[in-house]
Amino acid sequence: MNNTLMHKLLTRCCGLLSGLAILLLLHSCSTENALIKNGKSDYKIFISSSALQPEHYAAAELQKYFHKISGYTMEIVHETKPGDKLIYIGFSGAPESLLKDLKPAGFGKEEYIIRSDGNNLFIAGGGTRGTLYGVLGYLSDYLGCRWYTRDVVKTPEQTTITLSKIEDRQKPAFEYREAWYHEAYDTQWALHNRLNPSTKPIPDSLGGSYITYPFVHTFNNLLPPVEYFGAHPEYFSEIAGQRKDSQLCLTNAEVLKLATKKVFQWIKEHPEANVFSIDQNDGEGYCECKNCKEIDDKEGSHSGTLLTFVNQIADTVGKVYPEIKLQTLAYAYTEIPPKTIRPADNVTIRLCHYNYCSAHPIQGCNHHKPFRDRLDQWKAISKRITVWDYFTDFAHYLMPFPNFGAMKQDVKFYADQGVIGLFAQGNNVPDNGGGEFSELRAWVFSQLMWNPDQDGQVLIDEFVNQVYGDGGKYIGAYIKLLHDQVKPDSVYFSIWSQPTEVNYLNPETIHQADSLFAQAIQATSKDMATAARVELAYLPVLYSKLYFYSIGGTAYLTGKDMPEAFARFNRIIKKHQIKAIGDVPQTYGNLDKFLEKIEAATTFTFYNDWLITGPFDNEDQKGLGTIYGPENAFNASQSFIGKGGSKVAWRKHEDKTSGYVDFSKLFTPSENVVAYARRTIHLPEAKTMKFGIGSNDGIKVWINGKLVLNRPVSRKAEPNQDMVTAPMNKGENTILVKVDQLKRGWGFYLTEQAGI
Ligand SMILES: [Zn+2]
Ligand SMILES: [Zn+2]
Incomplete structure (x- = not known):
């Protein structure tokens, strides 16, 4: 009974009954x-x-x-x-x-x-x-x-x-539960949501955690190459007859002895740990020595030597510490289980679900079939499997990433398969948060890892409505807008996808997203704290617009609207102290470089309207140097003999979503070929102009019939890889471009540089 009702009841009763009667009534009211x-x-x-x-x-x-x-x-x-x-x-x-x-x-x-x-x-x-x-x-x-x-x-x-x-x-459904999002490493938050992370453990005073020591890729911890490689190269991998310190030689008896000793040392020094990891370094370079090869050949996998090695240590450890578990990886070259060797009872297999399909849940599409098979094979030989899964775009933490389907269903899938632990890798970067929907993801994972029978969508809706308040319904609609586009089986994206590679970041979606967030921000304008959270959720949309702007996608963001969007982006990342925007600081993860790229894009204009023709032959990579018809006098209605004798003609191409003229999508065939693009520029006065050129692969550029750039090269295209200046005439000027295809990708950028 609520208090108001009780109060009403009491008030009504008081006029009629004595004090004793009121007490009796109160008692009988309380069911x-x-x-x-x-x-x-x-x-x-x-x-x-x-x-x-x-x-x-x-x-x-x-x-x-x-x-x-x-x-x-x-x-x-x-x-x-x-x-x-x-x-x-x-x-x-x-x-x-x-x-x-x-x-x-x-x-x-x-x-x-x-x-x-x-x-x-x-x-x-x-x-x-x-x-x-x-x-x-x-x-x-x-x-x-x-x-x-x-x-x-x-x-x-x-x-x-x-x-x-x-x-x-x-x-809990899993004995190990870790959501690798920065936001999940607040001790109070993690404790209350009953996660038991290893990366930043819950202290013993609050019940402790599920600690794995060392966390992963531990060969270098077992036998550090700096300590051993010089004197004992035979402890390490033999590759093509040479010893390399990439991995350990797992059949070397001394290596086993030293590693076992090291594990005992770890156990002594880390009484807080539940599990000790013995697994290969990240990367390839397994040992191919005679003894290692013999086991791996027989077992049909390099997990053969790894498990033989780990089992031997587990046997020694188990006799002294029956409670302790050892853990090893089924990852990369050890992903396939061995044919006859079985993991010891005190060995946990950490199976990685790497880079299959992020658009759909594990049971949702055939991209995941190899992984489902792999899990079945490991399940047949081990009762102790934990899974390491990946739930963010590691190239772009701030890119919209509609993989909630996987998030909602895969945790339950793992629980149903008897998996005993789940590490959900997101965008955890020390002292840095703010990846796309990180807080939502961390919370939903924490709830499902405890009880995967809950409806993931109900959890998402609850979070959205509670955390974004009056803006929640618009953000819910935004989430639906993105996810509806990735439902078809034909859609695929991965944990390393680029914004240009995904189907759902089209201009229409981005404009609809903009409008939904405008409404969400309006709806929360009177509540500063909620509005700030809504704005953080909007950051991925802004990021996408700026990203496309930087490559000439005026359909996403025009030069006129860019300064406001850029200022807003900067304000939000500063407010939320976001410093890392991807997993590879040298390339995708560098915020400063990203901001520089956007700012630089204000100083040039992409040409994204051309006449194009091709493809022509590039056998023996001679195409760039071969004079084909388009290099002769221009006639818009002229046709040519293209690759394989096909008839090709000039046709119009215009793309406002990107300044990249993607020949690989515009021509068939698109391998071992060259093609041309041509456009004109009308000027009221003669002047010198500067152009930026980027290409995949080699490129030639003629301005008014004169060759101004000849760059035979194999490269990935970026805007402005080469700069040329050219005197331009009053009236009509022509630019002719020729690009060849060597390795993956084929196309070019051409920009007009401001102010020279
Ligand atoms: Zn070996
Ligand atoms: Zn799929």
């Missing part, structure tokens, strides 16, 4: 018992003084949130008196009437029970954090508390907290 009624309570929180530190924290946490919700501070006691009304936290000191059949030893490390007979409440769990998880589960599942982001915590306000009968025993 449910209340832990706190109208801001008052007879209950106390009981915790045994001998309870673990995290259990004391759990009791304090319950007290804190009771106060936040109702304004009442419930006393915490360590002694019981007959007749006390108590909330029992932890097994220790709980009465038989509540314990009944429960045995603390029967609870898993993170398993808990919430039990109430309607009068008393009892919350207890196993291990160091089960009880604390139980209290957090009670606050969340029964009182509606939520920890969406480090700033957005929802606690309902109500002066009465009722207590009904409860019998709720829970444990």
